[in-house]
Structure formats: structure tokens, C-alpha cells
Amino acid sequence: MTEQSTDTPAAAPQYVEGERITGAQALIRSLEMEGVDTMFGYPGGCILPAYDPMLDSPIRHVLVRHEQGAGHMAEGYAHVTGRPGVAMVTSGPAATNLVTPLMDAFMDSIPMVAITGQVPTAAIGSDAFQECDTVGITRSCTKHNELVMTSQGLPMAIRQAFHIATTGRPGPTLVDVPKDVLVSEMEWYWPTDEEVLASLPGYRPNMKGHPRMIKEAAKLILDSERPVIYAGGGILKARAAEALARLVELTGIHVVTTLMARGAFPDDHELNLGMPGMHGNATAVTAMQRADLLVALGSRFDDRITGKVDAFAPQAKVIHVDIDPAEQGKVRKPDVPIVGDARLVIEEIIDEIKSLRAAGVTQADTRAWKSKVSGWQEQFPMTYQQSQPGAALKPQYCIEQLRDLAPDKTIVASGVGQHQMFASQYWHFNDPYTWVNSGGLGTMGFSIPAAIGAKAAMPDRTVWAIDGDGCFQMTAQELVTATLEGLPIKVALLNNSYLGMVRQWQEMFYDERYSSVFLDSAALPDFVMMAESMGCAAIRVESPEEVGPAIEKANSINDRPVVVEFRTEAAEGVFPMVPAGASNDDVILHPTQQDRKGGLA
Amino acid sequence: MSRVRDYGTNTYPQNGFNHHILSVLVQNRPGVLARVSGLFARRGYNIFSLAVAPAEQEGMSRITIVVDLDSAPLEQITKQLFKLIDVIKISELDPAQSVERELMIATVKANGALRVELQTLTQIFEGKILAVSEDNLTLSIEGHPDKLDDFEELLDSHGIVELQRTGRVALPKLDRSSRLRVAN
Ligand SMILES: Cc1ncc(C[n+]2csc(CCOP(=O)(O)OP(=O)(O)O)c2C)c(N)n1
Numbered sequence: 001m002t003e004q005s006t007d008t009p010a011a012a013p014q015y016v017e018g019e020r021i022t023g024a025q026a027l028i029r030s031l032e033m034e035g036v037d038t039m040f041g042y043p044g045g046c047i048l049p050a051y052d053p054m055l056d057s058p059i060r061h062v063l064v065r066h067e068q069g070a071g072h073m074a075e076g077y078a079h080v081t082g083r084p085g086v087a088m089v090t091s092g093p094a095a096t097n098l099v100t101p102l103m104d105a106f107m108d109s110i111p112m113v114a115i116t117g118q119v120p121t122a123a124i125g126s127d128a129f130q131e132c133d134t135v136g137i138t139r140s141c142t143k144h145n146e147l148v149m150t151s152q153g154l155p156m157a158i159r160q161a162f163h164i165a166t167t168g169r170p171g172p173t174l175v176d177v178p179k180d181v182l183v184s185e186m187e188w189y190w191p192t193d194e195e196v197l198a199s200l201p202g203y204r205p206n207m208k209g210h211p212r213m214i215k216e217a218a219k220l221i222l223d224s225e226r227p228v229i230y231a232g233g234g235i236l237k238a239r240a241a242e243a244l245a246r247l248v249e250l251t252g253i254h255v256v257t258t259l260m261a262r263g264a265f266p267d268d269h270e271l272n273l274g275m276p277g278m279h280g281n282a283t284a285v286t287a288m289q290r291a292d293l294l295v296a297l298g299s300r301f302d303d304r305i306t307g308k309v310d311a312f313a314p315q316a317k318v319i320h321v322d323i324d325p326a327e328q329g330k331v332r333k334p335d336v337p338i339v340g341d342a343r344l345v346i347e348e349i350i351d352e353i354k355s356l357r358a359a360g361v362t363q364a365d366t367r368a369w370k371s372k373v374s375g376w377q378e379q380f381p382m383t384y385q386q387s388q389p390g391a392a393l394k395p396q397y398c399i400e401q402l403r404d405l406a407p408d409k410t411i412v413a414s415g416v417g418q419h420q421m422f423a424s425q426y427w428h429f430n431d432p433y434t435w436v437n438s439g440g441l442g443t444m445g446f447s448i449p450a451a452i453g454a455k456a457a458m459p460d461r462t463v464w465a466i467d468g469d470g471c472f473q474m475t476a477q478e479l480v481t482a483t484l485e486g487l488p489i490k491v492a493l494l495n496n497s498y499l500g501m502v503r504q505w506q507e508m509f510y511d512e513r514y515s516s517v518f519l520d521s522a523a524l525p526d527f528v529m530m531a532e533s534m535g536c537a538a539i540r541v542e543s544p545e546e547v548g549p550a551i552e553k554a555n556s557i558n559d560r561p562v563v564v565e566f567r568t569e570a571a572e573g574v575f576p577m578v579p580a581g582a583s584n585d586d587v588i589l590h591p592t593q594q595d596r597k598g599g600l601a
Numbered sequence: 602m603s604r605v606r607d608y609g610t611n612t613y614p615q616n617g618f619n620h621h622i623l624s625v626l627v628q629n630r631p632g633v634l635a636r637v638s639g640l641f642a643r644r645g646y647n648i649f650s651l652a653v654a655p656a657e658q659e660g661m662s663r664i665t666i667v668v669d670l671d672s673a674p675l676e677q678i679t680k681q682l683f684k685l686i687d688v689i690k691i692s693e694l695d696p697a698q699s700v701e702r703e704l705m706i707a708t709v710k711a712n713g714a715l716r717v718e719l720q721t722l723t724q725i726f727e728g729k730i731l732a733v734s735e736d737n738l739t740l741s742i743e744g745h746p747d748k749l750d751d752f753e754e755l756l757d758s759h760g761i762v763e764l765q766r767t768g769r770v771a772l773p774k775l776d777r778s779s780r781l782r783v784a785n
């Protein structure tokens with residue numbers, strides 16, 4: 001079976017084939033066999049039988065405060081390890097509470113396995129207490145889901161779920177288990193790899209690129225004068241960061257890293273142009289616009305990247321490497337489509353470039369392009385204006401301070417909104433798997449549970465959740481989970497009293513008519529009291545001099561979670577910005593740069 | 602409803618109908634039809650006809666889907682269909698390169714002289730009379746969907762009480778060499 005290499009999972013235990021055990025025991029055993037060391041869940045009626053054998057299992061069960069939290073924790077765990085995150089919840093309302101994280105994982109290709117309890121098989125379809133059509137509801141937000149009707153079928157269903165979640169384009173899978181299936185007995189067995197493959201005749205992800213396409217890609221790369229590598233989240237999913245670095249070293253081509261690919265290539269590298277897209281920096285956005293070649297590696301031409309599709313990168317030829325054939329041509333027709341695993345394909349392209357060079361093929365002259373690009377970088381760096389004395393903090397300043405004071409390889413998990421964009425823009429990501437965020441679905445409330453999941457996976461790392469006052473109030477109760485489970489994450493709460501991102505759109509596109517965006521969160525809730533009530537240390541920061549010391553204090557606390565509330569400027573906007581549906585050529589720069597925009601021509 | 606048809610081609614009578622036939626081989630498991638049809642539904646595409654039955658291989662079914670779609674969205678939806686774990690194979694059948702069949706049964710009003718006329722009509726279309734009552738006849742006809750359309754149109758003028766079509770099933774036409782091989 002083609003497993004993508006990830007952090008090493010736990011060694012599988014040994015169990016005797018043919019032993020008579022309950023479905024519940026078989027379920028927990030199956031999870032152990034899959035190398036699960038931690039799962040996130042919440043019990044209830046139908047899943048109850050599975051919580052009994054859990055007491056005897058080495059698997060750590062993190063008891064959450066809301067099933068959505070369990071789902072995002074599983075995602076956070078998967079983001080930083082590459083191993084599937086596991087969430088287990090009961091039927092009905094618990095299953096529906098998992099829908100948001102499942103969709104989130106589906107959009108961002110996060111390997112995740114959800115196990116839901118279901119009413120007994122005899123009651124299915126009778127509108128029984130806490131019954132819902134879980135497989136029906138989650139059909140369009142999972143890569144695959146399955147209702148298991150016999151306890152004998154459980155090990156195979158679990159194996160399939162893990163196999164499907166982790167191979168090809170990763171994604172969430174769900175196994176729905178009726179209560180009587182957990183209670184009744186079965187004869188233990190563990191399906192072999194061959195049996196799993198034979199049971200899934202319709203599922204054979206393509207890993208290696210087509211040799212002819214690889215050749216064409218290599219030639220095109222050497223031929224292009226204005227090439228840009230457009231690296232997406234697929235680089236991280238394919239564990240291809242190292243291969244990407246080698247490709248860049250070999251060719252000297254610039255890289256842009258999308259919101260999903262932050263950390264896939266070091267921000268400190270001179271060839272990294274940073275984040276493109278709606279809130280990308282001017283150089284990354286413009287370099288893509290003016291390129292004669294885009295090498296899309298595990299990226300999917302999302303509307304947040306392309307802006308108006310017809311006006312996107314008009315002169316560029318496109319090499320599109322994606323393991324999902326359906327991404328080829330979905331948005332932009334590629335000149336060289338390559339279906340395959342990003343790491344394998346990059347390695348194949350590297351080999352091909354080397355042999356072309358050995359045969360005397362030279363690379364086109366990219367010097368003019370490079371000096372143009374560095375000109376843009378000099379003229380249009382990321383910028384903001386420091387706050388006046390006595391005024392509210394600038395969120396960008398807080399992020400910069402967090403960044404500069406962060407221990408090596410700190411993991412950053414963000415919510416959704418302005419704070420997310422500031423975090424992605426101002427953090428320097430130099431290691432893969434240090435940025436955990438909700439890109440495709442844009443799920444407010446993601447950061448705290450995702451940070452907890454990351455911390456559970458990597459207890460030795462510092463994990464900062466960068467959150468907004470809106471997001472915080474969606475999932476903050478999981479800080480109780482963090483305290484009680486000994487998962488001391490840190491939360492940087494950028495409190496601007498507003499649904500800031502929505503406020504910015506109303507400011508720019510609705511004539512400053514602010515409608516239902518003022519949260520009044522300088523008044524309520526008292527975030528310090530709220531955090532302390534959940535067992536966290538809490539600090540409120542209102543002036544620039546306090547920022548550094550507060551962060552240092554937070555970094556030094558490791559026996560419980562910490563919440564640092566920064567009172568930030570409500571009127572601060574995220575720039576640059578490409579308005580939704582506009583061409584990337586019409587990017588709006590920071591007000592201090594906009595009048596010089598002609599320099600991007 | 603008056604419909605004009607261009608005889609001898611495979612185009613459907615409705616204006617602008619852009620019909621494509623997908624033949625989808627799937628594992629015959631609960632939910633597979635919901636997965637397949639869900640991909641059309643979430644994109645707001647209507648399925649024109651759908652026929653499902655077990656295929657030649659054990660545990661497999663073949664779904665024949667007729668949709669009215671442009672080629673670009675069809676290509677995307679075909680790729681998305683192929684991603685479904687239960688889907689084994691998909692072919693888009695070019696109407697010009699396939700054999701298509703459909704079955705229709707219809708109950709029509711048939712008193713007095715009409716009865717004879719319908720009988721003749723049914724004979725011409727090589728259909729069958731399945732049941733007779735005082736006022737009605739139930740007929741069946743099998744053949745190319747275009748032929749069924751014509752028959753349906755003629756019946757329409759007599760007064761259809763109830764009508765059911767199966768939706769088309771289709772397989773690729775054998776090419777000349779494989780036809781010969783069968784003949785040998
Ligand atoms: C669950 C959910 N509901 C609504 C939205 C729409 N939305 C996007 S950003 C945003 C504001 C977020 O506010 P806050 O957490 O305070 O962050 P800020 O933008 O102020 O930094 C909203 C409402 C969303 N992305 N997710």
C-alpha cells in the first residue's frame with residue numbers, strides 16, 4: 001500500500017486472531033492497530049459501549065467540551081503530524097456538531113477519521129431518540145463514509161477509513177456505528193493490506209507523474225524567463241517541502257506560498273516571495289500576474305488566489321501538479337497537467353532537469369525578471385503605521401512581537417478574520433507544519449481547539465493560537481479542556497471589538513455603513529476573567545511597551561494555558577487587498593503605497 | 602406540446618438539449634446512487650434519465666445517466682464521479698457510437714374506433730398490447746429513445762392515462778473488427 005511518510009506512528013499491538021470480543025473492543029483495537037495514540041471525543045448513549053474498552057486501552061482520550069472542538073482538535077493533530085486525527089462522538093446532535101470540522105477538513109484535505117455512534121440497527125429509520133442520517137448528512141463533507149451494519153465488519157471499515165483518509169488527496173472519513181454493532185460479539189481479525197485494496201477496487205490514487213509530462217515540465221521550466229512556483233497545501237500533505245527546496249536550489253526560481261502552504265518553503269529564503277492572493281503581498285501577487293510560467297505544485301487555483309479568473313496570470317503557461325485529477329483544468333486549463341504525488345513528481349522533475357542539463361540544455365536568462373521582482377520587493381514591502389501614543393495597539397505590531405519572541409519551531413494556529421491574515425502576513429514561517437489554519441472553509445473558532453490538538457500531538461512545542469474576539473467566543477470553552485487535560489496552549493487574542501474582517505468589507509464596499517459587526521468586546525465579556533475562570537493565566541495588554549513583557553511572561557508559563565488579550569485598533573485594515581471578483585492587477589495597496597502603485601507595472 | 606424532430610439523427614426533440622450519456626460502473630452498495638446523484642444535485646444539474654441494474658460482474662451495477670450539460674461542466678463532474686470510492690469506471694458514450702435502448706409502457710384511452718387505430722399504431726411501432734379494459738389499453742414499446750418519443754407523441758393525441766419510461770440504457774457500438782469476431 002502506498003502510505004505517505006509522516007511522523008512515525010506508534011507500533012501496532014499484537015492481538016490473537018479469532019478471539020471472541022465485542023464490537024466495541026474490536027473498534028478500540030482497530031484504532032490501536034492503526035497507530036492511534038490520541039483521540040478527541042465526547043460520549044453519549046449510542047457510542048457508550050465504546051467508552052468502556054477505552055479505559056483499558058493505551059490510547060489517550062481527550063474529553064472535549066463541544067464536539068466541534070473534538071473535530072478541530074483532530075484536525076490540529078493531523079496538521080502538525082500528518083497522521084490522521086481521530087474524533088469519536090455519539091449519534092444525533094453530536095454527529096451534527098461534527099459537520100463543521102468535517103467540512104473544514106474536507107476543504108483543506110486534512111486526514112481525519114470520525115467515529116459516530118448510531119441508534120441500534122433495528123431502530124434505524126424509525127426517528128428513534130438521537131437518530132439522524134449521519135451518513136446522509138456527511139456524504140458531501142467526507143471523502144468517504146460508511147454505516148457499519150455488523151460487528152464483524154468493523155475492523156475492515158476502520159482500515160478502509162484510515163486508508164482512504166491518508167492516501168491520495170487526504171481528507172476526512174466517517175464510520176457510523178450502531179449501538180448493537182458495538183455490543184454484539186465478533187471474531188477478531190485484522191485485514192491485510194491486500195484485503196483492504198481488494199475491498200476498494202474503485203480507489204487507486206495515481207502517485208507517479210506521466211513521464212512525457214515530466215519531460216515537458218522540465219523543458220518548460222528551463223525555457224521560461226519569468227517562472228514562479230505556486231506552492232500550495234499539497235506540498236505539506238505530500239511531505240514534499242524538502243523536495244521543493246531542492247527544486248528551488250536547482251533552478252533558482254521564485255516561490256509563492258499560499259495560505260495553506262505557509263511553512264512549506266522558508267520565508268527567510270531570498271527566493272520566497274511570501275503569500276499571494278486576496279491579502280497577499282504586492283510582489284507575490286504581481287509576480288504571478290506577470291509570470292510566463294506558473295509551476296502549480298499542490299495548489300488548486302482557489303478564487304482567493306486567482307482573483308478574477310479571466311484576468312489571472314494572462315501570459316503564463318501552467319504546469320499543474322496535483323494528486324487529484326479533478327483539480328486539473330477545474331479553474332485554469334494547464335499546459336502541462338501532471339497527476340501525481342507532489343513529492344514524487346518534484347523529484348522526477350529534478351532528475352529530468354538534471355539530465356537535460358547534462359545533455360547541454362541551458363536555462364533561460366531570468367536576470368531581468370529577478371531584478372524586476374526585487375524592485376517590487378524594495379518599493380512595496382509589507383507595511384503598517386505604528387499607533388500613536390495612547391491609542392489602541394496595532395495588531396501587526398503584536399504579531400511581530402509574538403513572532404520575534406517565539407521559541408524555535410513554535411506552532412501557530414489561527415482563527416478566521418483579520419487576525420488570521422495579519423498572522424500569515426507577518427509571521428516568518430521557516431519550518432513546515434508550524435502553521436495551522438482554516439483556509440478553504442474559513443471556520444471561525446478553529447484556532448483554540450486546533451491549537452489544543454496540535455499541542456496534544458507535540459507537547460514539547462510552544463503552540464500559540466492567534467485569535468479574534470469574535471472567534472474566541474465561538475470555541476473558548478475548550479480552554480477548560482486544555483487546562484484539565486494538561487495541554488497548555490497560549491492564546492493571543494487580538495481584541496478589536498469588532499468582526500473586523502466584515503467591518504473592513506463594510507468600510508470599503510458598503511460606504512462605511514456598519515451593520516451588526518460591533519461586538520463591544522472591550523466591555524463584554526471580560527476576557528481576563530473568562531480565561532481565569534477556565535483555569536488559564538490571563539494578561540490584558542493595552543500599550544505597546546507592555547506587549548513584549550506580556551509575551552515573554554506568557555512564554556514562560558507552561559503549567560496551564562495562557563490568554564493574552566491585546567486591545568487592538570478597530571479601524572485597522574488588512575492590506576494589500578484584491579477585492580472579491582476583481583483582477584489581481586487591481587490590488588489595493590496600503591494607503592501609504594497606493595499612490596505609487598504604478599511602480600508595479 | 603408540438604415537437605419537431607430531425608429524423609435520422611440522435612438529437613433530442615427539445616430545443617437546445619445537449620444530451621450526454623454516462624455509463625458508470627459502481628460497486629453495488631447502499632448509498633451509491635445517492636453519492637452519484639448528489640454530485641449532480643449540489644451543482645444544480647438535473648439528471649434527465651437514470652437507469653440502474655446489476656452489471657455482468659458480481660457485486661457491480663451499471664448506472665446509465667443522461668444529462669443535459671455542456672462539455673466543460675460534464676468533464677468536471679465526470680472527474681468528481683470518478684473520485685467516489687464506489688465508482689469503478691466511467692465512460693461517456695457518444696450517442697453516434699453507441700446502441701441505446703429504452704422501454705416504455707403506457708395506458709391510453711381507447712374506446713370504440715380508437716381501439717383499432719391504436720392497435721395498428723402499436724403494430725407499426727412493433728409494440729405490444731399488455732392489457733385491455735373497457736376504456737383503456739396498456740401498451741409496451743421497446744427501442745431507441747427517439748422512437749419512443751415519436752410513439753409517445755402520437756399517443757398523446759389519443760389521451761395518455763399513465764405512462765412510464767425506464768430511462769435509456771446504452772452500451773458502446775461494437776467496432777467492425779469485434780463485430781466480425783463475434784460473427785466467426
Ligand atoms: C463560522 C463563521 N461565521 C461567520 C464567518 C464570517 N466571518 C469571516 S471573518 C469574520 C469576523 C471575525 O471576527 P474576529 O474573530 O473578531 O476577527 P477579526 O476579523 O476582528 O480579526 C466573520 C464574521 C466565518 N468565517 N465563520
Ligand SMILES: [Mg+2]
Pocket residue numbers: 417468469470494495496497498499500
Ligand atoms: Mg475582532
